[in-house]
Amino acid sequence: MPKEERKNKFLIHPLPVLTDNIIWIWVEGNQAVVVDPSIAEPVISWLKAKRLELKAILQTHHHEDHIGGTKNLLKEWPYSEVIASKSDLNRIPFQTISVDNEEEIIIMGYPIKILDIPGHTKTHIAFYLSDKKNEKPPILFCGDTLFASGCGRLFEGTPEDMFISLERLNSFPSETEIYCGHEYTEANLRWANSLQPKNIEIKRRLLDVIEKRKNLITTLPSTLKEERLTNLFIQAKSVNELSNLRNHKDNWAI
Numbered sequence: 001m002p003k004e005e006r007k008n009k010f011l012i013h014p015l016p017v018l019t020d021n022i023i024w025i026w027v028e029g030n031q032a033v034v035v036d037p038s039i040a041e042p043v044i045s046w047l048k049a050k051r052l053e054l055k056a057i058l059q060t061h062h063h064e065d066h067i068g069g070t071k072n073l074l075k076e077w078p079y080s081e082v083i084a085s086k087s088d089l090n091r092i093p094f095q096t097i098s099v100d101n102e103e104e105i106i107i108m109g110y111p112i113k114i115l116d117i118p119g120h121t122k123t124h125i126a127f128y129l130s131d132k133k134n135e136k137p138p139i140l141f142c143g144d145t146l147f148a149s150g151c152g153r154l155f156e157g158t159p160e161d162m163f164i165s166l167e168r169l170n171s172f173p174s175e176t177e178i179y180c181g182h183e184y185t186e187a188n189l190r191w192a193n194s195l196q197p198k199n200i201e202i203k204r205r206l207l208d209v210i211e212k213r214k215n216l217i218t219t220l221p222s223t224l225k226e227e228r229l230t231n232l233f234i235q236a237k238s239v240n241e242l243s244n245l246r247n248h249k250d251n252w253a254i
Contacts, residue, residue: 008136010129012179014218017042020183021065022220024141026129028108031055035127035141036181040069044076053077056107059084060143061124062091066181070094083107085116088123099125117169119162120144120152126169137175140224145169147180148222149205150188151233151242153250159243163236170234174225185209185219191252192232201229 015023017039024035025046032052036059037043047054054077057070071094074080083105086098099105101116113128120143129139144152146169151162189206196202205226209219227234236242 009177010131010136010139012139012177012221013046014220015042015046016183016218018065021181022179022183022218023069024179026108026139027052028110031108033058033107034073035179036060036066036143037069037073038065038067040072040076043069043073054080056081056083056097058127058141059088059092059095060126060141060145060181061085061121062088063121063144066143067092083127085114085123085125091123101125115168117142117145117165119154119157119165122156124157124165128172137177137223138173139177139179139221140169140172141179142169143181145180146178146227146231146234147182147188148178148185148220149192149202149227149231150184150249151231151246154246159246160239162233162246163239163242166234166236166242170224170228172224174223174228176224178220178222178224178227180220180222183218183220185222186213188249189230191249192230194252195232195248199230205230 011027013025021038023037026033030052032047032054033056034043059067081097082095083097084092084095086100099114103114105112115126117126118124124145127141145165186209189209192202193206212219232245
């Protein structure tokens, strides 16, 4: 059995909400950390049903479908920390811990490294959760920058921003688990398959994802290993190539 399959894993639960958002909930003991809560009610119900206390909220960027539920969560758990980029204080004013690029913070006993990954928005961060004992695969909460077989639209950033951000995220170990903000996997793979219909890895993953979605199974998390095989944006060799792919995807219809 491969080494990575023998490892324990962080307990991270997906909570699908709205049309395609996923709120991630990381649980340690009787405490929980919530990532990008677009709405509050399902999170409150889930945490209370599990009898968990909300320790912190991680915010990757300012879009309403990622921060919309935070204020109501704070009404229920007023002592929870809200961790967001210091550069986005104006757009995420309720943050209680403001972080900078490359800063490391400790949450529930584990180190989390802050990564600036602009492109989708001017200010966007990822949270890289690791286990110093190397007993668990590392975790990457990457919001709307890196998706399963895709990347975020360039609302405020440039193709160069996104290219650099994806290169940075791609520098981590292959077993790193990718927890992104939306269930876009099937659409992304259908697009990639239309461009590379003879790509066996993309075809294989697409068929697997179609079957999961038929059964309402979440296709996430992914891994960097999987993304290196099936994500055309990760595979892009230049800013120009990424820009062309992004433009094509923006104008593509199933």
